[in-house]
Structure formats: structure tokens, C-alpha cells
């Protein structure tokens with residue numbers, strides 16, 4: 100395991116556990132596909148919450164995939180990305196391949212080159228999906244997304260690139276061109292009050308257990324870095340001294 104105390108601005112092919120004050124930069128340079136692979140897998144789950152800070156550099160030509168969970172029988176068991184239409188950025192979530200399994204949400208204020216905190220929740224019980232930008236719900240809840248379809252265990256989680264096979268099948272156009280920090284995954288649906296404090300949770304300190312994912316925790320989960328991912332210090336979370344309820348917080 101690499102300590103980040105002496106690992107600033109370093110690119111490596113190594114096993115890492117990011118610190119709360121570490122951001123990861125994904126920047127494609129031919130022929131590499133920078134990405135992080137989670138060391139571990141997911142259990143069977145019927146509810147999920149994914150939260151993260153992201154700053155993407157450009158939307159045209161890139162779908163800015165943040166999270167991809169692939170199994171051998173479905174490379175899109177979970178995938179979340181962005182899409183631009185007529186200059187408006189949509190956040191996309193798919194749980195399982197197939198029709199009726201995709202949520203599309205427009206959050207006003209999602210723009211390049213700004214740190215933005217994004218959270219989505221999904222429940223198999225109702226198929227409900229909700230998106231939040233900077234702790235504030237983006238729009239009405241979408242329903243019937245993979246209702247009664249569990250997310251199954253044994254697959255691989257990749258951050259920063261979409262998998263079309265387990266641990267592979269990457270396309271340049273389906274990568275994140277930007278930076279990622281403080282990503283957490285829970286096996287339950289957090290409520291609005293819990294989500295509202297995530298962007299201002301003071302670097303998600305260890306004492307702030309509520310803001311640490313129980314399936315993936317940015318500060319303790321281990322990842323393997325591939326193909327030009329680089330790690331940098333960030334004071335992003337140190338600036339979280341207030342609740343942010345504007346559409347685009349000026350971090």
C-alpha cells in the first residue's frame with residue numbers, strides 16, 4: 100500500500116487507498132485509458148447510494164464515466180455517466196443492460212471546470228432513482244428503473260472508464276476527462292437530510308461516520324491505478340464550511 104504523505108503529483112501503477120485530501124486526475128493520452136479498479140467486489144444489493152466530487156474538463160466527445168460495475172453476464176450491471184444535448188448536461192444512470200433500466204436527469208448548473216458534488220440513490224423495491232447536485236435534489240424522483248432487479252455480486256468496479264467486459268473493453272469516448280474525489284458507496288438509500296450534508300461534511304472525517312460509504316469508502320478502500328492516473332493533494336474538502344444549496348457551488 101502506498102502512503103500519500105510522500106505521494107504528491109505522482110503517477111503510478113500501484114495499489115492505493117486515497118486520503119480524504121487526495122484527488123485523482125484522469126486524463127487520456129493515447130493509447131492509455133486512465134482508471135482505478137476497486138480491489139474487492141459488491142455483494143447482492145437492492146438499494147444503493149453513490150456520492151462523489153467530480154470536476155470534468157469537457158463534455159463534447161467524452162461521456163465522463165465515473166463508475167462502472169461489470170459482471171461477465173452484464174457489463175452494465177451499474178454504470179453512471181454524463182451526456183450533453185444542445186449544451187445541457189444530463190446525468191445518466193443504468194442499472195442492468197436493457198430497456199427500462201436507465202435514468203436520465205438534468206441538473207441545472209452542471210458545467211465543466213467546477214467541482215460539483217453528485218449523489219444518486221436507487222432502490223429495487225420501487226425502482227426509484229433520485230439525483231442530487233451539491234446536496235440538493237435535482238428534479239423529481241424517477242421510478243421504475245430496474246424495479247425488483249437486484250444488483251448481483253462478484254463483478255468488478257472501475258472508476259473513470261466504462262467496462263464493456265470485466266476489467267476491459269474500454270473506449271476513449273467513454274472515459275472521465277477530469278478529477279474525482281471523496282467517492283463513497285452505500286448499500287442503502289440515504290435520505291435527503293443525510294445527503295444534504297455530504298458536500299459540507301468537513302473532509303468526511305473518520306468521526307463523521309455517516310458520510311463514509313459502507314461498500315466503498317474513499318479513505319479506506321483500496322484501488323489499483325492504471326495507465327496514467329495521477330494523484331494530487333486537494334484542499335477541496337477543507338473549504339466545506341457551509342451547506343451548499345446553490346445550483347453550482349463555486350469551489
Ligand SMILES: [Ca+2]
Nearest residue numbers: 174261262263
Ligand atoms: Ca459497458
